[in-house]
Amino acid sequence: MKKLTGKHLFAMAKIIKAANLKDELGEVIAKAQKGEMSTEKAGIEGMMAVITACGDDNVEKRVYELLDDVFEAKTADMSLEVIVANFKQLATENNLMSFFKSAGLLKQ
Known part of the structure; x- marks a missing residue:
């Protein structure tokens, strides 16, 4: 598992923009x-928003590219249990609130 970097930040910003999730995810994070x-x-709310947005093939492709890089494995072939475990590890090893703020989710 990689630590999140600037490359991941910009990939996430593109996903958020392509999926039109800025306001929705920003509200969830602000409430938290x-x-x-x-x-x-x-x-959970944030993941459900991203999963719903993956109905768009372009967004789905971008999500897989980001996760494949961060998890250093092909996410599409992982079991749900492994994906959940990877997300827990990602959250433990990174400050996700700071990451999402940097991606421009919250109004400054």
Whole structure:
């Protein structure tokens, strides 16, 4: 598993833009920061928004490219259990709130 870098930040920004998720994910993160939503619930809400956006083939392709690079394996071939474990490890090893803020999700 790689640490998130600038390359991943810009890839995520492209996904957010292509999927038109800036406002939706920004609201979820803002609620979590205000204590109106648990971090776990925010993660679930955010993942559901991204999964729903993957109905667009271009967004799905970008998500796989990003995850394949970060997880250093072909995500499409992973079991759901492995994907969930990888996301937990990713969250443990990285400050995801800072990452998403840097991707421009929250209004400054």
